[in-house]
Amino acid sequence: MVSAVLWIVIVILVVLVLWFILxxxxxxxxxxxxxxxxxxxxxxxxxxxxxxxxLMESVKGYMKHERGVLKEVTSARTEFLKAKGPKEMxxxxxxxxxxxxxxxxxxxxxxxxxxxxxxxxxxxxxxGTESKIAYARQHYNDSxxxxxxxxxxxxxxxxxxxFGFGQREFFDVPEAERKNIKVSF
Amino acid sequence: xxxxKKSFYDHISANKRNSVFLILITLGILIFLGYFLGLILxxxxxxxxxxxxxxxxxxxxxxxxxxxxxxxxxxxxxxDKRHHAFLINTVEGLSIAAGIPKPKIYIIEDETINxxxxxxxxxxxxxxxxxxxxxxxxxTELEGVLGxxxxxxxxxxxxxxxxxxxxxxxxxxxxxxLLRSFIFGVGGRGRKVHPALIxxxxxxxxxxxxxxYLIKLAVSRKREFLADANGALLTRHPSGLAGALRKIKNxxxxxxxxxxxxxxxxxxxxxxxxxxxxxxxxxxxxxxxxLENM
Numbered sequence: 384m385v386s387a388v389l390w391i392v393i394v395i396l397v398v399l400v401l402w403f404i405l406x407x408x409x410x411x412x413x414x415x416x417x418x419x420x421x422x423x424x425x426x427x428x429x430x431x432x433x434x435x436x437x438l439m440e441s442v443k444g445y446m447k448h449e450r451g452v453l454k455e456v457t458s459a460r461t462e463f464l465k466a467k468g469p470k471e472m473x474x475x476x477x478x479x480x481x482x483x484x485x486x487x488x489x490x491x492x493x494x495x496x497x498x499x500x501x502x503x504x505x506x507x508x509x510x511g512t513e514s515k516i517a518y519a520r521q522h523y524n525d526s527x528x529x530x531x532x533x534x535x536x537x538x539x540x541x542x543x544x545x546f547g548f549g550q551r552e553f554f555d556v557p558e559a560e561r562k563n564i565k566v567s568f
Numbered sequence: 569x570x571x572x573k574k575s576f577y578d579h580i581s582a583n584k585r586n587s588v589f590l591i592l593i594t595l596g597i598l599i600f601l602g603y604f605l606g607l608i609l610x611x612x613x614x615x616x617x618x619x620x621x622x623x624x625x626x627x628x629x630x631x632x633x634x635x636x637x638x639x640x641x642x643x644x645x646x647x648d649k650r651h652h653a654f655l656i657n658t659v660e661g662l663s664i665a666a667g668i669p670k671p672k673i674y675i676i677e678d679e680t681i682n683x684x685x686x687x688x689x690x691x692x693x694x695x696x697x698x699x700x701x702x703x704x705x706x707x708t709e710l711e712g713v714l715g716x717x718x719x720x721x722x723x724x725x726x727x728x729x730x731x732x733x734x735x736x737x738x739x740x741x742x743x744x745x746l747l748r749s750f751i752f753g754v755g756g757r758g759r760k761v762h763p764a765l766i767x768x769x770x771x772x773x774x775x776x777x778x779x780x781y782l783i784k785l786a787v788s789r790k791r792e793f794l795a796d797a798n799g800a801l802l803t804r805h806p807s808g809l810a811g812a813l814r815k816i817k818n819x820x821x822x823x824x825x826x827x828x829x830x831x832x833x834x835x836x837x838x839x840x841x842x843x844x845x846x847x848x849x850x851x852x853x854x855x856x857x858x859l860e861n862m
Binding site: 416419420423427504507508510511512514515517518519521522526 | 654658660662665666
């Protein structure tokens with residue numbers, strides 16, 4: 384009788400320890416996935432960042448009278464350079480995306496520019512990078528959502544509490560700030 | 569928005585469950601066959617062991633076989649950045665969204681609208697699209713199709729289908745073995761086998777391959793639905809994929825020249841357009857309807 388009870392206790396302990404290990408490992412895995420997802424965003428943001436000087440160069444000759452738009456891009460680029468952490472970066476990213484959009488909108492008025500091979504390739508490249516940023520952000524936010532759910536939910540939150548797995552920030556911009564892009568023509 | 573996402577995940581988990589169920593049935597048939605074979609031969613364990621060894625051996629074959637062969641057979645050439653920038657960018661973006669490495673990207677010179685993905689794991693995956701798909705689909709639709717293919721890669725569908733195919737192969741092999749053991753009368757040697765057992769075993773030997781074949785097709789169709797749901801989740805835009813399927817439905821170009829039956833389950837839409845139960849793909853109308861309800 385005593386040994387039966389002992390066995391039950393042992394089994395329960397083993398199951399608990401196993402759960403503990405599995406839960407801890409899944410936190411580590413999710414955390415690494417988030418970090419990896421973040422570096423994907425970073426790669427794409429840098430890629431676009433590096434494309435901007437080329438774009439400015441190819442556009443400069445045509446858009447002499449659109450200083451406002453060009454300046455907008457430059458200042459958004461500088462803002463992006465200074466941004467720290469997901470929240471600020473997301474905000475700067477939004478401004479930069481908006482500024483680029485207005486360049487391409489203005490470019491519609493310059494048929495010779497639009498027809499140039501170089502510009503067309505840059506436009507394709509930039510819009511490709513743009514959608515990659517969106518996809519990378521989606522992956523990052525999905526990963527953060529899964530991780531944050533785990534941090535908050537019972538019983539996994541016990542593990543999170545013990546090992547200090549805190550909540551992570553989403554890469555997101557409040558709707559109001561996203562609209563806050565002034566373009567002076 | 570929340571509701572939408574929940575129903576995406578519902579589709580995905582339901583499909584996963586069904587696929588597991590189907591593969592368990594296949595395994596069951598296999599072991600059952602081995603058991604009967606053992607009965608006829610006089611040793612049950614021997615029969616079951618043969619069944620397991622045969623299926624393991626066949627699974628191993630698929631892991632050794634290369635993707636290059638299939639790519640070459642379908643006439644795929646690597647896509648270049650200059651001419652297919654949108655294709656390459658989209659595949660790269662979708663693989664970022666799915667959290668898998670970038671697959672190799674190929675083009676198949678063919679006027680039909682189609683695409684396929686191969687590679688037994690995401691690290692070794694390749695995605696191919698026909699020139700017809702690039703020409704006839706708009707960007708959202710092409711994105712939908714590619715999302716479907718990337719989902720195949722992410723879900724290990726290619727590996728899953730390969731395993732199913734070889735398990736069917738194992739069933740056929742064992743059934744054949746069982747039939748032969750009747751013809752050559754292995755069971756008759758000094759052993760009494762109940763006549764009813766012989767009838768059951770005979771029926772099994774004939775029906776099992778047919779059942780296996782139908783199961784393979786059913787598994788394939790389930791996987792297509794799953795990839796549709798997952799692809800829509802990746803692009804967050806089910807109507808793009810639905811639009812592509814509608815265009816395929818109305819497209820009357822002749823079937824893919826280089827497609828053959830062995831790889832038809834790999835394609836985005838069935839190159840042979842045959843119907844319902846004998847098809848590796850669900851009917852287009854059903855796929856469109858499910859996407860529209862997401």
